[in-house]
Amino acid sequence: MPFIPHTEADVSAMLGAIGAASIETLFDEIPPALKTGKLKDVPAGLPEMAVTRLMQERASADGFWSNFIGAGVYEHHIPAAIWQITTRGEFYSAYTPYQAEASQGTLQLIYEYQTMMTRLTGLDVSNASLYDGASALAEAVLMAVRSHKTSRRVLVPKSVHPIYRRVVNTTVKNQGIELVELDYDAATGQTVLPADPGSFAGLVIPQPNFFGVLEDVHGMTDWAHDKGALAIALVNPTTLAVLEAPGKWGQTGADIAVGEGQPLGAPMASGGPYFGFMCCRQDFVRQMPGRIVGRTVDLDGKPGFALTLQAREQHIRRSKATSNICTNQGLVVTAATQYMALLGPQGLAKVASASHGGTVALADKLAAIPGVTRAFASPFFHEVVLKLNDNAKDVLRALRAQGILGGLDISGWYPELGQAILVCVTETKTAADLDLYAQQLERILSKRREAPPCAYKS
Amino acid sequence: MLIFDHSRPGRTAAAQLPAAGGNLDDLPAALCRKDAPGLPEVSELDVVRHYTRLSQKNFSIDTQFYPLGSCTMKYNPRACNSLAMLPQFLARHPASPDETGQGFLASMFELQEMLKDVTGMAGVSMAPMAGAHGEFAGVAMIRAYHDARGDTARREIIVPDAAHGTNPATATMCGYTVKEIPTDATGAVNLDALKAAVGPQTAGLMLTNPSTLGVFEKTISEIQKIVHDAGGLSYYDGANLNAILGKVRPGDMGFDVIHMNLHKTFSTPHGGGGPGAGPVGVSTRLLPFMPIPLVLNENGAYRLATETDLPQSIGRMSANMGNAGVLMRAYIYARLLGGEGMLRVAEYATLNANYLMAKLRDAGFDLAYPTRRASHEFIVTLKKLKDATGVSAMDFAKRLLDYGYHAPTTYFPLLVPECLLIEPTETESRETLDGFIDAMIRIKHEAETNPELVKGAPYSLPVRRLDDVKAARELDLAYKPAA
Numbered sequence: 025m026p027f028i029p030h031t032e033a034d035v036s037a038m039l040g041a042i043g044a045a046s047i048e049t050l051f052d053e054i055p056p057a058l059k060t061g062k063l064k065d066v067p068a069g070l071p072e073m074a075v076t077r078l079m080q081e082r083a084s085a086d087g088f089w090s091n092f093i094g095a096g097v098y099e100h101h102i103p104a105a106i107w108q109i110t111t112r113g114e115f116y117s118a119y120t121p122y123q124a125e126a127s128q129g130t131l132q133l134i135y136e137y138q139t140m141m142t143r144l145t146g147l148d149v150s151n152a153s154l155y156d157g158a159s160a161l162a163e164a165v166l167m168a169v170r171s172h173k174t175s176r177r178v179l180v181p182k183s184v185h186p187i188y189r190r191v192v193n194t195t196v197k198n199q200g201i202e203l204v205e206l207d208y209d210a211a212t213g214q215t216v217l218p219a220d221p222g223s224f225a226g227l228v229i230p231q232p233n234f235f236g237v238l239e240d241v242h243g244m245t246d247w248a249h250d251k252g253a254l255a256i257a258l259v260n261p262t263t264l265a266v267l268e269a270p271g272k273w274g275q276t277g278a279d280i281a282v283g284e285g286q287p288l289g290a291p292m293a294s295g296g297p298y299f300g301f302m303c304c305r306q307d308f309v310r311q312m313p314g315r316i317v318g319r320t321v322d323l324d325g326k327p328g329f330a331l332t333l334q335a336r337e338q339h340i341r342r343s344k345a346t347s348n349i350c351t352n353q354g355l356v357v358t359a360a361t362q363y364m365a366l367l368g369p370q371g372l373a374k375v376a377s378a379s380h381g382g383t384v385a386l387a388d389k390l391a392a393i394p395g396v397t398r399a400f401a402s403p404f405f406h407e408v409v410l411k412l413n414d415n416a417k418d419v420l421r422a423l424r425a426q427g428i429l430g431g432l433d434i435s436g437w438y439p440e441l442g443q444a445i446l447v448c449v450t451e452t453k454t455a456a457d458l459d460l461y462a463q464q465l466e467r468i469l470s471k472r473r474e475a476p477p478c479a480y481k482s
Numbered sequence: 483m484l485i486f487d488h489s490r491p492g493r494t495a496a497a498q499l500p501a502a503g504g505n506l507d508d509l510p511a512a513l514c515r516k517d518a519p520g521l522p523e524v525s526e527l528d529v530v531r532h533y534t535r536l537s538q539k540n541f542s543i544d545t546q547f548y549p550l551g552s553c554t555m556k557y558n559p560r561a562c563n564s565l566a567m568l569p570q571f572l573a574r575h576p577a578s579p580d581e582t583g584q585g586f587l588a589s590m591f592e593l594q595e596m597l598k599d600v601t602g603m604a605g606v607s608m609a610p611m612a613g614a615h616g617e618f619a620g621v622a623m624i625r626a627y628h629d630a631r632g633d634t635a636r637r638e639i640i641v642p643d644a645a646h647g648t649n650p651a652t653a654t655m656c657g658y659t660v661k662e663i664p665t666d667a668t669g670a671v672n673l674d675a676l677k678a679a680v681g682p683q684t685a686g687l688m689l690t691n692p693s694t695l696g697v698f699e700k701t702i703s704e705i706q707k708i709v710h711d712a713g714g715l716s717y718y719d720g721a722n723l724n725a726i727l728g729k730v731r732p733g734d735m736g737f738d739v740i741h742m743n744l745h746k747t748f749s750t751p752h753g754g755g756g757p758g759a760g761p762v763g764v765s766t767r768l769l770p771f772m773p774i775p776l777v778l779n780e781n782g783a784y785r786l787a788t789e790t791d792l793p794q795s796i797g798r799m800s801a802n803m804g805n806a807g808v809l810m811r812a813y814i815y816a817r818l819l820g821g822e823g824m825l826r827v828a829e830y831a832t833l834n835a836n837y838l839m840a841k842l843r844d845a846g847f848d849l850a851y852p853t854r855r856a857s858h859e860f861i862v863t864l865k866k867l868k869d870a871t872g873v874s875a876m877d878f879a880k881r882l883l884d885y886g887y888h889a890p891t892t893y894f895p896l897l898v899p900e901c902l903l904i905e906p907t908e909t910e911s912r913e914t915l916d917g918f919i920d921a922m923i924r925i926k927h928e929a930e931t932n933p934e935l936v937k938g939a940p941y942s943l944p945v946r947r948l949d950d951v952k953a954a955r956e957l958d959l960a961y962k963p964a965a
Contacts, residue, residue, distance in 0.1 A: 026823050027557055027749075028830045029911040038837040038912060041844075047829045050836050051729060053698045053855050058730045062821065065599035069820025072561045079814065082585025083568035089582060093575045096801055103498045105530050107567070113544025114537035117558050120755040122550075122891075125943040126883050129539035130754040136485050139960040143520040149959045152755070155611040158801035187801050194773070194797035195618075198625055198657035231513075238513050266506060268515050284801065291567075294586050295576035295802030296611070297757035309957070315755060319961075320953035323938075328945035332953040338614070339894070343650035343660045348614045350648055353805075355753025358533075365485050365529045366495045369518040374503040381504015403509055424579065432577050451500040 026069060090457055091429045092386075094407045094448025095234070096157060096185050097298075098262065098287045100375060101452055102359075103366050106289050110359045120315070120351070124330040125322075130354065131329035134317040137361040144264045144364075145257070145281040146271025147303040152315035153352040157284025158188040160300025161228065161258055162195035163313045163347060164282045167304070168226030168254040169201055170311050170346070175223040175253070181206040181215040183233035184258060186437040210440070213237035213400035213409065217247055226254040229278065231270075232263065235446065236383070236407030237400055245274030257281040261288055261301065262379070263405055265372035270303075280304045289363030290356050299353030299360065310336060313347030375451050379406045382449035382458065389462040390447070395469045399444055407448040409434070409441065414472055416443040422468045428461055486961055488528045495526040539944045540754070541888045547914050549838075551859045551891035551903025552646070552694060554724045554746030556831075559815060562749065566810035576802035580785040586810070587784035590803075591777040593813040594761075600824060601720070601740050602733025603763030608809050609773040609799045613721060616741025616760025617652040617688070622796040623739055623764065623771040624686045624715045625656050630771075630794065636685035636714065642671050644695050644895045646721060649688045658685055665897060669695035669851045671705055680712035686738075690719035692726065692857035694895045695850065696835075696903065706736045715739065715768075723747045724907070725832060725858035728825035738765045747827070748812035759808040770794040775803055830908035831858035834915060838906050841919045846926065850898045859905035861898050862890075868900045873929035873936045875900040880947065881928065881939035885921040 030038075035047070044050055051059075070078070091099050110116070114129060121127030121134075134152045141150035154160040165178045180189055180203050193203060204224065207216050213235045227248035231241050245255040257270035257278040270278035286298035304312055310333065318332035338345040367375060387408045390396050399409035412419055416433040423430035431447035438444065449458065506514070524532075541548065548555035574583050590608065597606045610616035621639065628636045639653035643662045650660040663675040671689070680687075687709040692698045699705060706716045718732040718740035724747045732740045744750050745758035752758075764772055774795050775786035786803065789795065819827070835856040842862060843849055850861035864875045879889030879902065891903040906915055929936045940946065 025826055025830075026818055027559060027909050028826055029909070030830060030833075034912045035833065038833055042833075042836045042840045044836070047833050050829075050832045050855055053700055054726075054730055055700065055703065058703070058734060060602070060729060060731050060734065063596075063599050063728055063824060066596045066816065066821035066824060069823045070817055072559075072818065075561065075814060075817045076565060078817070079565040079568060079589075082589060083570040085585040086570045086574055086583050088570060088573055089575075089578065091573075091575050091578070093577050095577055097576055099573075099575065101498070101500075103495070103526070105526060109530065109533050109537065111563055111567075112534070112537045114540040114542045115754055116563070116751045117543035117555075118540045118754045119548070119550060119553055119555060119752040123541070123879070123883065123889050124948050125880065125940050125945055126541035126888060127539075127754075128944045129536040132484070132539070133533070133536055133754075135959075135961070139484075139486070140521055142960040149957075155615060155757075155805075156800050156802070159611070159615075159799070185801065187798055190798045191801060194622070194799055195655075198622065199655070200657065238510070242512065264515070265519060266509075266515055268513055269519070272516075291572035291807075292575045293572050293807045294574045294578075294583055295804065295806040296800070297805040297807050298802075299757070306957075309959070316959060318953040319958040320949045320956075322945040322948050324946055326945055328948045330948045330950055330953050332950070332957070332959075335954075338647035338651035340647070341651070342647045343654045345647065345651040345654075348618060348648045348651035348655050349612070350614050351612045351756035351758050353753075353757045354755035355751060356757060358754060361485075362529055362533055365522050365524055365532075366498050366526060367521070368494055368523045369521045370494055370523070371499045372521065373518065374500050377503040377506050378500040379504070380506060380509075384504070384508065403513070405509065420579075424582070429575065429578055429582070 089429045090427055092447050092449065092461065093429050093432050095432045095446055096284055097292050099292060099450050099452050100287055102289050102291060106359050106362045109362060110355060115358050116355065121331060128329060131317050133358055133361055135319055135329050137357050138317060140361065140364045141301050141303050144261055145303040146269025147281055148306040149309050150303040151312050152317055153357045154300035154302055154314050154349065155353060156296065156298050156300045158191035160282040160302050161188050162192045164256045164280045164302065165192055165196055165226060167280060167311050168256060171254060171308060172225035175225040176200055177202045177204055177224040179204045179206055179221060179224050179227045181208065181228060181230060183208045183213065183215055183235060184228055184230050185234045212402040214239055214402060221251060224253050226256050228256045228258055230258040231267065232405040232407065235400060235409045236404040238403045238405055242274045245278055249276060254279040259283045261285060262372065262376050265376045279308060285360050288360035290359060297353055297356050299356045311346060314349055315352045378451035379449060382453050383408055386449050386458045386461065389458060390465060393466045393469060399441055407446060409444055409446055411441060412443045414443060414469060416445050419468055423464055426464045428464060430461065484961055485522045485524065485532050488524045488532060489522040491523060493523045493525055495529065497526065546886060546888050547910060547918055548888040549890050549904050549906050550888060551905040552721060554905060554907055556749055556907035557909040558749050558751045559818060562811040562814040565814050566807055571810065584784055587777055589813045590809060591779050591784050593809060593816060594777055596816050597742060597761055597763060600727060601763040602731030603740060604766045605769045605772055606761055606763045607772040607776050608761040609775060609804045610760040610762060611800055611805045612756060612758040613741060613743040613760045614648040614652060615799060616762050617648055618655060619762045619773045619796065619799060620717050620739040620741055621652050621656040623768050626771040626796050627715065627768055628685055635682060638683045639685055640679050640687045642689065644693055644897055645688065645690060646694060649719065669693060669697045669854060670701065671699060673701060673704060676705060676708055680708055680714060684712045684714035686715040686717055688717040688719055690721055692722045696857050696860040697851055697854045698857055702735050722857065725828055727828040729828045738768055744808060744812040749815045750808045750811040757805045757808050759805045759812065771796050773797065773799050827908050834906040834908060834910060835859055838904060838915050842922060845923050850901060859903060862902045862904060863898050864900040867929055871929045871933040873933050875902055877936045877939065878925055881925045881936045882921060883940040884942045887918055887921055
């Protein structure tokens, strides 16, 4: 029996100890009318060898692609050591560190993670992580509203990832919170601050924004603070190796920083698991959701680590908790902590600058092709919007036929941009990769000008 | 020693750095960082050795029996990890077109269909990323259902007092108020209290079954009918699905929505606190409100459903497709087990729990619900021992660590004083259970003869008992080097 060690002798001895005639007897408190019998849509079990073959076939069918899609999930090199250590049984098969003495490995690791995140973001404290970047943003919006007391409005630029905005809406809509969209400038792609915003609890400040465009984070932070609201930074952790830390934005710094932790050592893996990070100023620590680890001492005065500030959480506070969350994305944080340690300040800066350098180089090559222009004439980081004078979906499909995922079609989300794609380069792409993309795009666009486009609709 | 203590200026794990950086001259200086972030500067071996050593300070399923009640700490088959981490699966960007991920999506679709079957529900969405996230999806769907009918006076969610804290916290997040109802002396929901609690204000009931007290709600059909008759919907918290997998199905009991914890029942790793996965199953009337994405099968071509397919959906819960890699591990586990293997899960988990319960009762431990069968878990109460010796459930739990066993869940559920909630799972052998029973008996004897010994435990772990008060009062949440 897979994963069940019992012999027949075990079963009869155990039933004897219980005083039950059969295993079925143990279910005699379940009303017989409810009993199911058989599962019809679950196939028969397979040995590991057969399942291995099946999964290998499926993986091969999915294959490998030359990927230029970013949009919040970035293809970075992941050092081999990271997932070998992360999947050690002692990390992989442990649970939430409730028994602190038996969980010092996980607890110390989270404390180190929290420290690294505060250093990247320039803020005082970090939690042990949330589900993903979008859900972390939702929690930050809730936190801003809890902290503000009077206003239940939060300003969210249209230059925030459209799906993040939907996730925030799903999370907060039943709590009477109003999300107010802020437009972006058509020429620069930067957020336009309204002249008369009314009262609001928080302003979300994406850096870089969804378009890859750099926002005036100092001006936005000070503007939010002038209006008595919190400044919520939404940032990519890789870029924080070279871009200003949210804790130093404007006169007094952002109050909360959140974002997607995936770039720090998590494989793209069709969507997860990743983790959301959240840091804030010390004043707001009791409003922060999620697990938090603190350093303390044991009975002998020896340093050790434990979950702390649990009075905020659902298992103590129940309906008055800061959030219903009771997990963190522990295993992915285990990987991210090692990633940050292995890359260090120099390595992370080099990853960021190499990614940016590659994006600039590709944007220049592509924008030199007739029919391709940059959407915004403003500084960008590591991701860029290109407008096409052709159908984006068709062009991306033609690139795909050459093994290239050329970017994300954002025309549906931003119809005002016309046919537009969001393109990203990371340090994983070589000069030859960029050249091949440019050559193929040029070939496709010129051929489509000369021949009827339906030739490419396979 | 922290990783920061290993740091030396200028040291790097050079093999991990890109060969060349890029030019940043196009960036406005005002937006650039002035000081490098204070990450550790260490070698690759420093990192490998430091984190390997940290791992050795953990208890885990792979190293210890871990009878943590309500958490289903069963063996996580290694193949589930290695096959979910095949390089093509890891390399796929979530925004890639569906055509580039048919192998992945086929696996997701098949898992979705299997989860429908084991729960007996009409539809399943795998968007939620944890049990509590699934609860949120479930209650948000209940609210969307009432709102869509203009039935907006329903503002109350009923929750038994034994419920996990996430139930009331979730109801609050969905804008509902919470009404608690009591449990009777046999651990069952008090039907009179439930009848008195329901009314035109009732949006729904959240119920865990088998309950957090380790017993099956024998009146589950009546409970469900009382709520439906009042116009409310019924939510099945599937935290303890491992106890009934394949035996009974929440859909057959008439429930409207269930969440499953795949990191429990489908053996995906707990990972030191996550990531989990909390798919939701729904009855026919909640189908239009399911969170997206779902996986659709259109004549053998798989694709992710969007807002266009489900315009009434409660919406998205993650930026991508939930914890996809966790779902892959669950799928692989399901294929290894198959239908007959799933039936065995509940049978042997229940056998192990009832065996442990009988042996501990025979050894003189008090059961919280002695007249009931254990489901896959049960509760021992140490109240008499505490009164007689001063040794608390916490002391007892800490002493178990010295004997090499992870402690059961302590002080939950809150209703039972000095409780240990014990869940052995189906993957543990009789010898392991007997070893644990011996340790329990020895610790009880220690408590009766030398209580101070037990109160001072543990002695053999990397640290002794930690000062939680100091941790909360003198917050030290991030390392700051001495000036």
